[in-house]
Amino acid sequence: MILLLIGMLCSGAWASTFKAAGSKWRFELYYFDFAIGVFFAALLAALTLGSLGWDGFSFLDDIRNAGKRQELFSFLAGCLMNLGNMMLLASVSLTGITVAFPIGLGLAVVVAAIWNNILNPGTANSLLLGAGAFCLIVTAVVASIAFKVNTMNRLVALVQQGKTKSTKKTFSPKGLFLAVVGGILMGSYTPLMDLARDPEIGLGPYGLIVTFAVGIVFSTFVYSLFFMNLPVQGKVLDFGEYFKGNARAHYMGFLGGVLWVVALLSSFVVAKADPIAQVPPVLAFAFSQGGTLLGTLSGLLWWKEFGDADSKVKGLLTSMLVLLAVGIALLTVAPVYNLK
Numbered sequence: 001m002i003l004l005l006i007g008m009l010c011s012g013a014w015a016s017t018f019k020a021a022g023s024k025w026r027f028e029l030y031y032f033d034f035a036i037g038v039f040f041a042a043l044l045a046a047l048t049l050g051s052l053g054w055d056g057f058s059f060l061d062d063i064r065n066a067g068k069r070q071e072l073f074s075f076l077a078g079c080l081m082n083l084g085n086m087m088l089l090a091s092v093s094l095t096g097i098t099v100a101f102p103i104g105l106g107l108a109v110v111v112a113a114i115w116n117n118i119l120n121p122g123t124a125n126s127l128l129l130g131a132g133a134f135c136l137i138v139t140a141v142v143a144s145i146a147f148k149v150n151t152m153n154r155l156v157a158l159v160q161q162g163k164t165k166s167t168k169k170t171f172s173p174k175g176l177f178l179a180v181v182g183g184i185l186m187g188s189y190t191p192l193m194d195l196a197r198d199p200e201i202g203l204g205p206y207g208l209i210v211t212f213a214v215g216i217v218f219s220t221f222v223y224s225l226f227f228m229n230l231p232v233q234g235k236v237l238d239f240g241e242y243f244k245g246n247a248r249a250h251y252m253g254f255l256g257g258v259l260w261v262v263a264l265l266s267s268f269v270v271a272k273a274d275p276i277a278q279v280p281p282v283l284a285f286a287f288s289q290g291g292t293l294l295g296t297l298s299g300l301l302w303w304k305e306f307g308d309a310d311s312k313v314k315g316l317l318t319s320m321l322v323l324l325a326v327g328i329a330l331l332t333v334a335p336v337y338n339l340k
Helices: 002-020 027-047 059-065 068-095 097-119 126-160 174-187 190-196 205-229 239-244 247-271 281-302 311-333
Strands: none
Touching: 002 068, 002 097, 002 247, 002 281, 027 068, 027 205, 027 239, 027 247, 059 205, 068 097, 068 174, 068 190, 068 205, 097 126, 097 174, 097 190, 097 281, 097 311, 126 174, 126 311, 190 205, 205 247, 247 281, 281 311
16 A cells, blocks of 8 residues: 555656646656666666565566567557657647646556457446546546647737737647647557566566566667657757756756656556555556656645636546546446446
8 A cells, every 4th residue: 555655646747747848848858867766766776676575586587488479469558658658748838737637647548458458358337437537538538628728828828918919829739749649649659568567577666667667778779860850840850959058957857767766666566566465456556646746746736737727627627627526536436336
Protein backbone atom coordinates (compact mmCIF):
# COMPACT_ATOMS: atom_id res chain seq x y z
CA MET A 1 0.00 0.00 0.00
CA ILE A 2 2.87 2.36 0.81
CA LEU A 3 4.52 1.59 -2.52
CA LEU A 4 1.26 2.22 -4.36
CA LEU A 5 0.78 5.53 -2.57
CA ILE A 6 4.33 6.64 -3.43
CA GLY A 7 3.81 5.55 -7.03
CA MET A 8 0.55 7.48 -7.29
CA LEU A 9 2.16 10.68 -5.98
CA CYS A 10 5.11 10.35 -8.36
CA SER A 11 2.81 9.58 -11.29
CA GLY A 12 0.87 12.76 -10.66
CA ALA A 13 3.96 14.92 -10.05
CA TRP A 14 6.46 14.08 -12.78
CA ALA A 15 4.90 16.32 -15.47
CA SER A 16 5.13 19.30 -13.12
CA THR A 17 8.92 19.11 -13.42
CA PHE A 18 8.54 20.05 -17.08
CA LYS A 19 6.51 23.11 -16.11
CA ALA A 20 9.08 23.94 -13.41
CA ALA A 21 11.92 23.76 -15.95
CA GLY A 22 10.68 27.03 -17.45
CA SER A 23 8.41 28.05 -20.29
CA LYS A 24 11.36 28.60 -22.66
CA TRP A 25 12.76 25.08 -22.22
CA ARG A 26 11.31 22.98 -25.03
CA PHE A 27 9.98 19.49 -24.32
CA GLU A 28 12.37 17.98 -26.90
CA LEU A 29 15.35 19.21 -24.85
CA TYR A 30 13.74 18.36 -21.52
CA TYR A 31 13.27 14.80 -22.68
CA PHE A 32 16.99 14.08 -23.00
CA ASP A 33 17.44 14.71 -19.27
CA PHE A 34 14.22 12.83 -18.59
CA ALA A 35 15.59 9.73 -20.35
CA ILE A 36 18.87 9.97 -18.43
CA GLY A 37 16.91 10.17 -15.18
CA VAL A 38 14.83 7.14 -16.19
CA PHE A 39 17.89 5.00 -16.91
CA PHE A 40 19.80 6.13 -13.80
CA ALA A 41 16.87 5.48 -11.46
CA ALA A 42 16.07 2.09 -13.06
CA LEU A 43 19.67 0.88 -12.89
CA LEU A 44 20.20 2.16 -9.35
CA ALA A 45 17.03 0.46 -8.13
CA ALA A 46 17.99 -2.80 -9.84
CA LEU A 47 21.54 -2.89 -8.43
CA THR A 48 20.38 -2.05 -4.89
CA LEU A 49 16.79 -3.01 -4.08
CA GLY A 50 16.69 -5.51 -6.93
CA SER A 51 19.76 -7.33 -5.62
CA LEU A 52 18.54 -7.78 -2.04
CA GLY A 53 16.38 -10.57 -0.65
CA TRP A 54 16.62 -13.70 1.41
CA ASP A 55 16.46 -16.07 -1.57
CA GLY A 56 19.64 -14.67 -3.11
CA PHE A 57 17.96 -14.24 -6.54
CA SER A 58 19.36 -10.92 -7.67
CA PHE A 59 18.63 -8.63 -10.59
CA LEU A 60 21.54 -10.08 -12.58
CA ASP A 61 20.22 -13.60 -11.95
CA ASP A 62 16.86 -12.44 -13.23
CA ILE A 63 18.43 -11.15 -16.45
CA ARG A 64 20.36 -14.41 -16.98
CA ASN A 65 17.28 -16.52 -16.32
CA ALA A 66 14.92 -14.59 -18.63
CA GLY A 67 14.49 -15.47 -22.27
CA LYS A 68 15.94 -13.19 -24.93
CA ARG A 69 12.50 -12.73 -26.49
CA GLN A 70 11.12 -11.53 -23.16
CA GLU A 71 13.91 -8.97 -22.92
CA LEU A 72 13.16 -7.87 -26.48
CA PHE A 73 9.44 -7.54 -25.68
CA SER A 74 10.25 -5.31 -22.69
CA PHE A 75 12.65 -3.22 -24.82
CA LEU A 76 10.01 -2.76 -27.53
CA ALA A 77 7.39 -1.90 -24.90
CA GLY A 78 9.73 0.85 -23.67
CA CYS A 79 10.10 2.22 -27.20
CA LEU A 80 6.34 2.22 -27.77
CA MET A 81 5.51 3.68 -24.37
CA ASN A 82 8.17 6.34 -24.84
CA LEU A 83 6.67 7.61 -28.09
CA GLY A 84 3.27 7.89 -26.44
CA ASN A 85 4.73 9.62 -23.38
CA MET A 86 6.67 12.07 -25.54
CA MET A 87 3.51 12.94 -27.46
CA LEU A 88 1.74 13.45 -24.14
CA LEU A 89 4.48 15.85 -23.07
CA ALA A 90 4.24 17.65 -26.40
CA SER A 91 0.54 18.06 -25.69
CA VAL A 92 1.35 19.40 -22.22
CA SER A 93 3.57 22.04 -23.83
CA LEU A 94 0.66 23.15 -26.05
CA THR A 95 -2.42 22.67 -23.87
CA GLY A 96 -1.20 22.24 -20.29
CA ILE A 97 -1.38 19.35 -17.83
CA THR A 98 -5.05 20.02 -17.06
CA VAL A 99 -6.07 19.08 -20.60
CA ALA A 100 -3.34 16.67 -21.71
CA PHE A 101 -3.54 14.32 -18.71
CA PRO A 102 -7.26 13.49 -18.74
CA ILE A 103 -7.25 13.11 -22.53
CA GLY A 104 -3.99 11.18 -22.98
CA LEU A 105 -3.91 9.08 -19.82
CA GLY A 106 -7.68 8.61 -19.80
CA LEU A 107 -7.62 7.16 -23.31
CA ALA A 108 -4.56 5.07 -22.38
CA VAL A 109 -6.63 3.38 -19.66
CA VAL A 110 -9.45 2.73 -22.14
CA VAL A 111 -7.10 1.17 -24.71
CA ALA A 112 -5.37 -0.95 -22.04
CA ALA A 113 -8.76 -2.16 -20.78
CA ILE A 114 -9.80 -3.12 -24.31
CA TRP A 115 -6.56 -5.05 -24.82
CA ASN A 116 -7.00 -6.81 -21.49
CA ASN A 117 -10.57 -7.77 -22.39
CA ILE A 118 -9.42 -9.15 -25.76
CA LEU A 119 -6.52 -11.15 -24.31
CA ASN A 120 -8.37 -12.21 -21.14
CA PRO A 121 -12.08 -12.35 -22.03
CA GLY A 122 -14.61 -12.67 -19.26
CA THR A 123 -12.42 -11.19 -16.51
CA ALA A 124 -14.50 -8.03 -16.10
CA ASN A 125 -18.12 -6.95 -16.17
CA SER A 126 -18.72 -5.83 -19.76
CA LEU A 127 -21.40 -3.32 -18.78
CA LEU A 128 -19.23 -1.59 -16.17
CA LEU A 129 -16.22 -1.76 -18.49
CA GLY A 130 -18.15 -0.12 -21.30
CA ALA A 131 -19.62 2.53 -19.00
CA GLY A 132 -16.18 3.38 -17.61
CA ALA A 133 -14.66 3.61 -21.08
CA PHE A 134 -17.55 5.81 -22.22
CA CYS A 135 -17.04 8.18 -19.26
CA LEU A 136 -13.32 8.53 -20.03
CA ILE A 137 -13.99 9.19 -23.72
CA VAL A 138 -16.54 11.86 -22.79
CA THR A 139 -13.94 13.25 -20.36
CA ALA A 140 -11.57 13.74 -23.30
CA VAL A 141 -14.32 15.47 -25.31
CA VAL A 142 -15.25 17.82 -22.45
CA ALA A 143 -11.58 18.67 -21.81
CA SER A 144 -11.14 19.50 -25.50
CA ILE A 145 -14.21 21.77 -25.50
CA ALA A 146 -13.04 23.55 -22.34
CA PHE A 147 -9.62 24.17 -23.88
CA LYS A 148 -11.08 25.45 -27.14
CA VAL A 149 -13.57 27.80 -25.43
CA ASN A 150 -10.91 29.18 -23.09
CA THR A 151 -8.45 29.68 -25.96
CA MET A 152 -11.00 31.67 -27.95
CA ASN A 153 -11.92 33.71 -24.86
CA ARG A 154 -8.26 34.63 -24.43
CA LEU A 155 -8.09 35.71 -28.07
CA VAL A 156 -11.14 37.93 -27.67
CA ALA A 157 -9.59 39.47 -24.55
CA LEU A 158 -6.39 40.26 -26.49
CA VAL A 159 -8.46 41.97 -29.21
CA GLN A 160 -10.31 44.05 -26.63
CA GLN A 161 -7.01 45.08 -25.05
CA GLY A 162 -5.62 46.06 -28.44
CA LYS A 163 -2.80 43.50 -28.26
CA THR A 164 -3.81 41.83 -31.52
CA LYS A 165 -5.50 43.22 -34.61
CA SER A 166 -7.21 40.15 -36.01
CA THR A 167 -9.74 37.71 -34.61
CA LYS A 168 -9.39 35.42 -37.61
CA LYS A 169 -6.77 33.26 -35.90
CA THR A 170 -8.26 29.79 -35.90
CA PHE A 171 -8.11 27.33 -33.06
CA SER A 172 -5.39 24.69 -33.51
CA PRO A 173 -6.31 21.16 -32.39
CA LYS A 174 -2.68 20.01 -32.62
CA GLY A 175 -2.20 19.69 -28.86
CA LEU A 176 -5.43 17.70 -28.50
CA PHE A 177 -4.47 15.40 -31.38
CA LEU A 178 -1.07 14.70 -29.80
CA ALA A 179 -2.75 13.78 -26.50
CA VAL A 180 -5.15 11.38 -28.24
CA VAL A 181 -2.44 9.61 -30.26
CA GLY A 182 -0.12 9.53 -27.25
CA GLY A 183 -2.83 7.98 -25.11
CA ILE A 184 -3.54 5.27 -27.69
CA LEU A 185 0.16 4.39 -27.89
CA MET A 186 0.59 4.32 -24.11
CA GLY A 187 -2.36 2.01 -23.74
CA SER A 188 -1.04 -0.33 -26.45
CA TYR A 189 2.24 -1.31 -24.80
CA THR A 190 0.59 -3.56 -22.18
CA PRO A 191 0.39 -6.73 -24.38
CA LEU A 192 4.17 -6.53 -24.88
CA MET A 193 4.67 -6.25 -21.13
CA ASP A 194 2.48 -9.31 -20.57
CA LEU A 195 4.71 -11.27 -22.96
CA ALA A 196 7.82 -10.01 -21.16
CA ARG A 197 6.39 -11.25 -17.84
CA ASP A 198 6.06 -14.87 -19.02
CA PRO A 199 5.62 -16.98 -15.82
CA GLU A 200 8.37 -19.44 -16.77
CA ILE A 201 11.12 -17.41 -18.43
CA GLY A 202 9.83 -13.86 -18.00
CA LEU A 203 11.49 -10.89 -16.35
CA GLY A 204 10.97 -9.83 -12.75
CA PRO A 205 10.10 -6.24 -11.82
CA TYR A 206 13.69 -4.98 -11.78
CA GLY A 207 14.67 -6.78 -14.97
CA LEU A 208 11.57 -5.30 -16.57
CA ILE A 209 12.30 -1.74 -15.53
CA VAL A 210 15.93 -1.85 -16.73
CA THR A 211 15.20 -3.33 -20.17
CA PHE A 212 12.22 -0.98 -20.40
CA ALA A 213 14.50 1.96 -19.56
CA VAL A 214 17.02 0.89 -22.21
CA GLY A 215 14.22 1.06 -24.76
CA ILE A 216 13.33 4.54 -23.55
CA VAL A 217 16.92 5.84 -23.76
CA PHE A 218 17.50 4.32 -27.20
CA SER A 219 14.25 5.62 -28.67
CA THR A 220 14.55 9.08 -27.09
CA PHE A 221 17.41 10.03 -29.38
CA VAL A 222 15.34 8.98 -32.39
CA TYR A 223 12.08 10.62 -31.33
CA SER A 224 13.55 13.82 -29.89
CA LEU A 225 15.66 14.48 -32.97
CA PHE A 226 12.55 13.93 -35.10
CA PHE A 227 10.53 16.46 -33.09
CA MET A 228 13.46 18.90 -33.08
CA ASN A 229 13.55 18.88 -36.88
CA LEU A 230 9.76 18.78 -37.29
CA PRO A 231 8.66 20.77 -34.24
CA VAL A 232 5.07 20.86 -33.04
CA GLN A 233 5.65 24.45 -31.93
CA GLY A 234 8.34 27.04 -32.58
CA LYS A 235 11.44 26.89 -34.75
CA VAL A 236 13.65 23.96 -35.70
CA LEU A 237 16.07 23.13 -32.91
CA ASP A 238 19.74 22.28 -33.12
CA PHE A 239 21.13 19.72 -30.66
CA GLY A 240 23.55 22.39 -29.44
CA GLU A 241 20.60 24.14 -27.77
CA TYR A 242 20.59 21.37 -25.17
CA PHE A 243 23.90 22.58 -23.76
CA LYS A 244 22.58 26.12 -23.40
CA GLY A 245 20.04 25.10 -20.78
CA ASN A 246 20.60 26.20 -17.19
CA ALA A 247 21.19 23.82 -14.29
CA ARG A 248 17.58 24.07 -13.12
CA ALA A 249 16.22 22.97 -16.51
CA HIS A 250 18.53 19.95 -16.64
CA TYR A 251 17.85 19.02 -13.04
CA MET A 252 14.09 19.15 -13.50
CA GLY A 253 14.27 16.85 -16.51
CA PHE A 254 16.40 14.37 -14.57
CA LEU A 255 14.03 14.56 -11.59
CA GLY A 256 11.04 13.98 -13.85
CA GLY A 257 12.61 10.78 -15.14
CA VAL A 258 13.34 9.55 -11.60
CA LEU A 259 9.76 10.21 -10.46
CA TRP A 260 8.36 8.47 -13.53
CA VAL A 261 10.45 5.34 -12.87
CA VAL A 262 9.43 5.25 -9.20
CA ALA A 263 5.77 5.37 -10.26
CA LEU A 264 6.16 2.54 -12.79
CA LEU A 265 8.47 0.37 -10.70
CA SER A 266 6.16 0.51 -7.68
CA SER A 267 3.37 -1.07 -9.72
CA PHE A 268 5.76 -3.74 -11.06
CA VAL A 269 6.95 -4.67 -7.58
CA VAL A 270 3.46 -4.75 -6.06
CA ALA A 271 2.19 -7.00 -8.87
CA LYS A 272 5.03 -9.48 -8.17
CA ALA A 273 4.61 -9.58 -4.38
CA ASP A 274 4.11 -12.88 -2.53
CA PRO A 275 0.43 -13.91 -2.25
CA ILE A 276 0.36 -13.19 1.48
CA ALA A 277 1.42 -9.60 0.81
CA GLN A 278 -0.68 -9.03 -2.32
CA VAL A 279 -2.77 -5.87 -2.47
CA PRO A 280 -6.29 -6.48 -3.84
CA PRO A 281 -6.24 -5.79 -7.61
CA VAL A 282 -9.03 -3.24 -7.21
CA LEU A 283 -6.92 -1.10 -4.89
CA ALA A 284 -3.82 -1.54 -7.02
CA PHE A 285 -5.68 -0.32 -10.12
CA ALA A 286 -7.29 2.58 -8.26
CA PHE A 287 -3.93 3.78 -6.91
CA SER A 288 -2.21 3.39 -10.27
CA GLN A 289 -4.84 5.57 -11.97
CA GLY A 290 -5.06 8.06 -9.13
CA GLY A 291 -1.95 9.75 -10.53
CA THR A 292 -3.96 10.90 -13.56
CA LEU A 293 -6.42 12.70 -11.29
CA LEU A 294 -3.63 14.19 -9.15
CA GLY A 295 -1.76 15.40 -12.22
CA THR A 296 -4.88 17.04 -13.62
CA LEU A 297 -5.53 18.76 -10.29
CA SER A 298 -1.91 20.00 -10.16
CA GLY A 299 -2.34 21.75 -13.51
CA LEU A 300 -5.65 23.22 -12.42
CA LEU A 301 -4.87 24.24 -8.83
CA TRP A 302 -1.08 24.48 -8.57
CA TRP A 303 -0.13 25.85 -11.99
CA LYS A 304 -3.48 27.64 -12.44
CA GLU A 305 -3.57 26.90 -16.16
CA PHE A 306 -7.21 28.03 -16.30
CA GLY A 307 -6.91 30.85 -13.77
CA ASP A 308 -8.51 33.32 -16.22
CA ALA A 309 -11.39 31.01 -17.18
CA ASP A 310 -14.99 32.20 -17.08
CA SER A 311 -17.87 30.39 -15.36
CA LYS A 312 -18.71 28.35 -18.47
CA VAL A 313 -15.19 26.95 -18.76
CA LYS A 314 -15.01 26.28 -15.02
CA GLY A 315 -18.26 24.35 -15.28
CA LEU A 316 -16.80 22.25 -18.11
CA LEU A 317 -13.65 21.59 -16.07
CA THR A 318 -15.72 20.51 -13.06
CA SER A 319 -17.68 18.12 -15.27
CA MET A 320 -14.40 16.82 -16.68
CA LEU A 321 -13.05 16.01 -13.21
CA VAL A 322 -16.27 14.25 -12.18
CA LEU A 323 -16.35 12.17 -15.38
CA LEU A 324 -12.67 11.28 -14.96
CA ALA A 325 -13.20 10.09 -11.38
CA VAL A 326 -16.37 8.15 -12.28
CA GLY A 327 -14.71 6.53 -15.30
CA ILE A 328 -11.73 5.35 -13.26
CA ALA A 329 -14.06 4.10 -10.50
CA LEU A 330 -16.17 2.07 -12.95
CA LEU A 331 -13.12 0.45 -14.53
CA THR A 332 -11.78 -0.27 -11.05
CA VAL A 333 -14.86 -2.20 -9.91
CA ALA A 334 -15.55 -3.90 -13.26
CA PRO A 335 -13.52 -7.05 -12.37
CA VAL A 336 -15.15 -7.24 -8.91
CA TYR A 337 -18.73 -7.28 -10.16
CA ASN A 338 -18.08 -9.58 -13.07
CA LEU A 339 -21.23 -11.54 -13.91
CA LYS A 340 -20.32 -14.99 -15.20
